[in-house]
Amino acid sequence: MKTLKYTIFLITLLTIIFVSCSKDYPTGSEFAPYSFSGIDQNGGNWKPILLTSSEQIVIDAPMSTTSDTYKAEFEAMKSMIVNGEDQEAVAYWGNNPIIRWNEIARDLAAKYNLTPAPNADGTYPSPNAANPNIYPYFPFAHPPYACRAFAYLSTAQLDGMIAAWHYKYKYNRPAVYITDKTIQAAYPTNDIPSYPSDGAVIAAVSRDILSSLFPLEKQFLKEKADEMNRTLLAARIHVESDIVAGDSLGRGIAKIFLKRASTDGMSKAQVSKKVSDSLRAEALARFGWEWSNQESPQRPVGIAPLYGKLKLWSVPNVESVRPLPPPAPGSAEFNKAADELRSYEGNLTNEQRRIANWWSDGLGTYTPPGHWNRFATDNIIKYKMNPLRSARVYAYLNMAIQDAGISCWDAKYYYHYPRPIQVMNGFKTILGTPNFPAYTSGHSTFSAAAATLLSHIFPAEKTQFDKMAHEASESRIYGGIHFRFDCEAGLESGTKVGEFTIQKAIADGAK
Amino acid sequence: MPSVIPKLSNFIGLFILIFVVLWAASPRIQAQTPSDALMMKKSEMCVATFYQHDTWDEYWEGTLLRNNLNIGTLTRTNIMPMLAYGITDKLNVFISLPYISTSASGGQMAGVSGFQDFSVFAKYKIINLEKTSGSFQTFGTVGYSLPATSYLSDYMPLNLGLGTNELSARVIIKYEHKSGLYLRGSFAYLYRTTTEAERDFYYADKGIYTSTMDVPNTTTVDGALGAWLFDRSIQLEVGAVKNTAQSGDDIRRQNAPQPTNKMDMTHLNAGIRFFPKFLKGFSIIAGYTQVVAGRNVGKSTILTGGLTYQFSTKKQKAQ
Numbered sequence: 001m002k003t004l005k006y007t008i009f010l011i012t013l014l015t016i017i018f019v020s021c022s023k024d025y026p027t028g029s030e031f032a033p034y035s036f037s038g039i040d041q042n043g044g045n046w047k048p049i050l051l052t053s054s055e056q057i058v059i060d061a062p063m064s065t066t067s068d069t070y071k072a073e074f075e076a077m078k079s080m081i082v083n084g085e086d087q088e089a090v091a092y093w094g095n096n097p098i099i100r101w102n103e104i105a106r107d108l109a110a111k112y113n114l115t116p117a118p119n120a121d122g123t124y125p126s127p128n129a130a131n132p133n134i135y136p137y138f139p140f141a142h143p144p145y146a147c148r149a150f151a152y153l154s155t156a157q158l159d160g161m162i163a164a165w166h167y168k169y170k171y172n173r174p175a176v177y178i179t180d181k182t183i184q185a186a187y188p189t190n191d192i193p194s195y196p197s198d199g200a201v202i203a204a205v206s207r208d209i210l211s212s213l214f215p216l217e218k219q220f221l222k223e224k225a226d227e228m229n230r231t232l233l234a235a236r237i238h239v240e241s242d243i244v245a246g247d248s249l250g251r252g253i254a255k256i257f258l259k260r261a262s263t264d265g266m267s268k269a270q271v272s273k274k275v276s277d278s279l280r281a282e283a284l285a286r287f288g289w290e291w292s293n294q295e296s297p298q299r300p301v302g303i304a305p306l307y308g309k310l311k312l313w314s315v316p317n318v319e320s321v322r323p324l325p326p327p328a329p330g331s332a333e334f335n336k337a338a339d340e341l342r343s344y345e346g347n348l349t350n351e352q353r354r355i356a357n358w359w360s361d362g363l364g365t366y367t368p369p370g371h372w373n374r375f376a377t378d379n380i381i382k383y384k385m386n387p388l389r390s391a392r393v394y395a396y397l398n399m400a401i402q403d404a405g406i407s408c409w410d411a412k413y414y415y416h417y418p419r420p421i422q423v424m425n426g427f428k429t430i431l432g433t434p435n436f437p438a439y440t441s442g443h444s445t446f447s448a449a450a451a452t453l454l455s456h457i458f459p460a461e462k463t464q465f466d467k468m469a470h471e472a473s474e475s476r477i478y479g480g481i482h483f484r485f486d487c488e489a490g491l492e493s494g495t496k497v498g499e500f501t502i503q504k505a506i507a508d509g510a511k
Numbered sequence: 512m513p514s515v516i517p518k519l520s521n522f523i524g525l526f527i528l529i530f531v532v533l534w535a536a537s538p539r540i541q542a543q544t545p546s547d548a549l550m551m552k553k554s555e556m557c558v559a560t561f562y563q564h565d566t567w568d569e570y571w572e573g574t575l576l577r578n579n580l581n582i583g584t585l586t587r588t589n590i591m592p593m594l595a596y597g598i599t600d601k602l603n604v605f606i607s608l609p610y611i612s613t614s615a616s617g618g619q620m621a622g623v624s625g626f627q628d629f630s631v632f633a634k635y636k637i638i639n640l641e642k643t644s645g646s647f648q649t650f651g652t653v654g655y656s657l658p659a660t661s662y663l664s665d666y667m668p669l670n671l672g673l674g675t676n677e678l679s680a681r682v683i684i685k686y687e688h689k690s691g692l693y694l695r696g697s698f699a700y701l702y703r704t705t706t707e708a709e710r711d712f713y714y715a716d717k718g719i720y721t722s723t724m725d726v727p728n729t730t731t732v733d734g735a736l737g738a739w740l741f742d743r744s745i746q747l748e749v750g751a752v753k754n755t756a757q758s759g760d761d762i763r764r765q766n767a768p769q770p771t772n773k774m775d776m777t778h779l780n781a782g783i784r785f786f787p788k789f790l791k792g793f794s795i796i797a798g799y800t801q802v803v804a805g806r807n808v809g810k811s812t813i814l815t816g817g818l819t820y821q822f823s824t825k826k827q828k829a830q
Contacts, residue, residue, distance in 0.1 A: 296580030357709035428621035
């Protein structure tokens with residue numbers, strides 16, 4: 001019986017150890033509210049992305065802090081009962097909630113980044129923007145779609161912040177904790193005027209942009225925005241009219257950006273099989289090679305063949321960053337690249353395998369653009385940026401990334417270059433091969449553009465960003481889904497795209 | 512057949528040498544294993560090896576049974592050497608380390624091969640009631656396994672294993688009639704630690720920013736009906752096993768599975784074990800398993816073959 005006792009003791013002990021191991025995992029960046037490293041009181045003069053002036057959306061002057069209406073609002077804020085749920089929300093949104101909206105966008109990208117399943121007869125259905133809730137749900141948030149969503153979200157947020165800053169310093173309404181020193185704000189305080197609420201602008205812009213791009217999430221996004229707006233009162237940093245004005249400004253800004261989105265070419269990017277076949281035939285006639293999907297059943301059309309024709313943010317035209325043609329399959333240069341892939345096949349070191357997987361950012365994830373937004377977020381927090389500065393980082397980053405996507409997709413469907421699995425007999429990979437041509441590598445182009453732009457904003461981090469971009473690029477070779485020349489050309493054109501974006505950033509007056 | 516034995520001794524030496532190097536077992540194996548109701552006496556040792564050939568061409572994506580031409584037929588082979596030892600008549604221990612190979616007949620994803628999880632089990636006979644009409648026994652087993660190599664669990668469905676440490680506790684009850692017919696049932700709880708992916712973001716109902724993945728704990732219920740025939744030289748058994756994950760998410764439509772998934776499975780088994788009179792201490796095992804219901808798992812058909820050799824590590828005293 002002694003053995004039995006020991007056995008029971010051991011089971012009990014190990015059970016306690018195992019059960020106590022389960023825990024909650026982070027669903028985004030963990031950051032405590034921080035004091036902003038600067039307040040950019042002249043931020044209202046920065047050049048917006050689409051707004052023709054900081055007052056294109058009109059916000060009326062606020063009522064005086066001595067008025068009865070203001071006093072009533074103030075009392076309502078002061079006497080608001082903050083329950084446990086509110087406290088959690090205050091802690092979650094923090095004093096730079098643009099970070100949370102960026103995370104929400106990444107989550108939506110990951111949720112919707114699923115390729116349609118084949119029908120029983122071997123054909124494939126397509127998502128339909130007019131009927132988003134019929135499978136396959138709209139949108140399919142592949143990297144081109146996702147990076148466009150990040151770009152509209154972030155540029156609209158930046159213009160919203162520029163306009164908000166403009167009105168804040170124009171009307172100069174002091175924050176509640178300055179009007180009444182007894183008010184204990186939940187976050188570190190600052191001298192930024194409170195009308196309109198920058199938080200409410202961010203909530204409204206983000207809700208409206210994302211609702212348009214992810215229509216099935218409209219209710220979810222409204223709930224998020226409502227929850228966030230409530231924290232602005234619960235944290236004792238705003239009164240109701242700050243939030244109402246911010247919401248109104250945000251709605252107006254979102255409309256301007258959604259108008260651009262409706263005519264930027266995205267609705268024509270996914271084409272019929274007939275158009276797709278003509279692109280293939282053109283490449284075959286021009287270069288003597290063609291890409292075709294290798295899945296079973298074969299997907300008739302690649303992802304977004306005409307995405308290369310979308311409206312660019314900073315690059316004058318796609319031809320200005322289009323790479324030279326890749327080496328022809330069978331040429332000496334091609335064979336060298338193919339031999340390199342063969343040398344890795346079934347023969348990766350643990351570190352090479354880790355790199356391939358760490359950067360894979362494939363189906364079901366936030367895509368490489370989402371990954372770079374995450375790095376930007378880490379640095380926004382590290383450098384304690386205010387909401388306006390944060391918006392500027394995201395906006396220029398995502399303009400660079402979408403321009404990289406547009407120029408990369410131009411090259412992909414102009415050159416229509418085959419993937420390794422298509423032209424290397426029996427070749428096996430450890431990553432799934434995406435449904436678009438190989439040349440140039442999307443990871444390389446996105447990452448080089450992002451690293452170039454982020455290095456401009458965070459010069460002390462340049463070495464790290466460059467290293468990451470090169471590793472992201474290399475990861476596709478280890479994964480067996482790109483030739484080295486796909487990656488090198490991608491890095492080169494991505495860098496050029498990033499430099500165009502920097503020129504635009506330098507001209508906005510923020511420095 | 513005394514004349515055969517001297518010749519066999521060389522063979523047995525080789526046999527032991529091979530299996531001491533490569534010992535293994537699988538929870539599905541039905542032969543003097545942590546999940547059956549057989550015990551060895553003190554100082555007895557059993558060396559065994561099993562081979563499993565597991566294939567599926569349909570799997571449950573969540574609850575939807577489907578095929579996937581980019582996988583085609585998924586094949587998983589498992590060479591499973593095992594060593595068991597009777598510490599006392601009531602307490603046996605087992606160690607094993609399987610070697611697994613995976614491949615897919617469709618698509619271009621590379622298969623993998625390697626050692627999977629090292630496991631240690633102890634089985635204790637709790638109750639033993641013997642009467643002339645039959646016998647009733649209960650057993651308790653506790654086991655622990657951990658990955659033996661740095662294989663990647665987040666490479667489903669071609670992964671070698673789940674990449675977790677697993678603690679299992681099992682209770683087995685068995686009734687055997689004097690005719691040799693028996694009924695056996697067991698219940699087990701498998702506690703699993705987390706596994707490490709090589710990416711630090713994944714989606715499991717929401718975006719998660721870590722490389723650590725929860726792998727659901729699982730319960731297993733199994734029941735079997737068996738018979739000993741021909742003077743206990745043949746054991747026949749049929750049974751059913753139901754594994755139920757206690758948490759986890761579903762594979763999303765047209766997405767790859769991942770270790771966080773709720774993997775449920777019900778399978779039916781049939782097996783035969785033969786103890787040849789002319790090869791004292793040996794047994795030969797053959798089994799067939801068919802998965803009949805599941806969630807986030809392949810609809811596997813598994814063929815098993817095995818060979819065991821049991822002997823006493825003490826010199827036989829004169830009878």
